[in-house]
Amino acid sequence: MTGGTSVKPGMRRFPLTAVSMMALTCGAPLIAGAGVPERPNIIVILADDFGWKDAGFRGSRYYETPHLDRLAGQSVEFTRAYACPSCAPSRAALLTGQYSPRTGVFMVGESDRGDKARQKLVPVPNVQDLRTEAVTLAEVLSAQGYATALIGKWHLGGGPNGPESQGFGLNVAGFHGGTPPTYFSPYRIPTIEDGPPGEYLTDRLTDEAISFMKKNRERPFFLYLPHYAVHVPIEAREDLRKAFAAKPPDGEQKDPGYAAMILSLDESVGRILDAVDRLGLAGKTHIIFTSDNGGQTGITAQPPLREGKGWLYEGGVRVPMLVRSPGTTAAGTKNDRPVHLVDLFPTILEWAGIDPPAGLPLDGVSLAGQSSNPVAPMTSRDLFWHFPGYQPMKSGFRITPSSMLVNDDWKLIERFEDGSLELYNLKDDVSEQHNLAGLQPAKAEELQARLASWRQALSAPMPTATSQ
Secondary structure (H helix, E strand, O other), rough: OOOHHHOOOOOOOOOOHHHHHHHHHOOEEOOOOOEEEEOOOOEEEEEOOOOOOOHHHHOOOOOOOHHHHHHHOOOOOEHHHHOOOHHHHHHHHHHOOOHHHOOOOOOOOOOOOOOOHHEEOOOOOOOOOOOOOOOOOHHHHHOOOOOOEEEOOOOOHHHHHHHHHHHHOOEEEOOOOOOOOOEEOOOOOOOOOOOOOOEHHHHHHHHHHHHHHHHHOOOEEEEEOOOOOOOOOOOOOOOHHHHHHOOOOOOOOHHHHHHHHHEEEEEEOOOHHHHHHHOOOOOHEEEEEOOOOOOEEEEEEEOOOOOOOOOOOOHHHHOOOOEEEEOOOOOEEEEEOOOHHOOOOOOOHHOOOOOOOOOOOOOOOOOOOOOOOOOOOOOHHHHHHEEEEEEEEEEEEEEEOEEEEEEEEEEEEEEEOOOOOEEEOOOOOOOOOOOOOOHHHHHHHHHHHHHHHHHHHOOOOEEOOOOO
């Protein structure tokens, strides 16, 4: 089945006149003499477990990311970009523009993993395969003539729930698994042919991405490049690992293998940027770089943020985000307003001059204006998270059933097991060391009420009491 040609209920191919009007409204360039809008290309590069502090442009003195630093100089950097604390819900949010209560993808794997004797609530079952009725960004774009490709990690189901069923005309290396068996060929990934023995997966995915761009250079394309890097296993090219072995650490950023994996990822970004230039596509290609969650504690560190992957604290959910748009006057600037991966769906549709499918609820807002003008006003908004299950770790749980809200500088975490609240002012306390719920009960109650109202509006399922 070729997902790139499917049109789900509620989706439609716009007549040319409507498309032309939308393109004119959104400022899309027209092909000279034809009166037909020239749709922009879209490239989304999604790193895996790449922490907020894992790049030079984010302040790391140990990891080396010259190409990401170059991209940062050409982009608007969203310094308060948010994802989910683990990969599958983040990927579902990015591709659907919807929060977890709508997709049912709350976490990775079963929702009752870990020590069940310590679980005080019965968690809500987790959806591990993105439902086929979900409308993805790739489906909306392919219905409007875009060539679409997923090259890298899918982790939202296999077989009938694979990328091909969700609008991707090309799938290279995407399958149900979230971890590559190895980064060196033979890969033992069913959806990619093995390369020469010892070929490195990050390099191969980049080769495939550039090949896709070359083949589709004459038509608009959507390239979704979700790298497996820098997820475990920590396997790096030896030539790069050696370069970091003798380098002084920067606090807890000190793993030469991980640093080498980051450098391979950075080389991939550089090769993609160079290919865009070489193919003459820079003037009509939007590029986004971000990550699916925070860095893995014990492997990397993200000071001053608290904790890392799997936690609702900032180290688990705050991620780097760079947005490069053609002709922007805001290149090399920073935007400190909170944004979320759900915002990428409406942003990309606005760039493409495409309306969302009729009746499709989207939880994000377009950042198209923000990506070209970092001081453009953005209305104060709430960002939401809902995790009605358990996320295990060796010493206990990173997440017990919880919900979370971020509004401007305020952050509230509500724990369902005991009803406790954590309230932080991120402007004054980005490290989340001072729980203000007891000192500012009115603010805590206000945010808790908004959180409860949001759950009710989305019919968010809640864990229930055990029978014990």
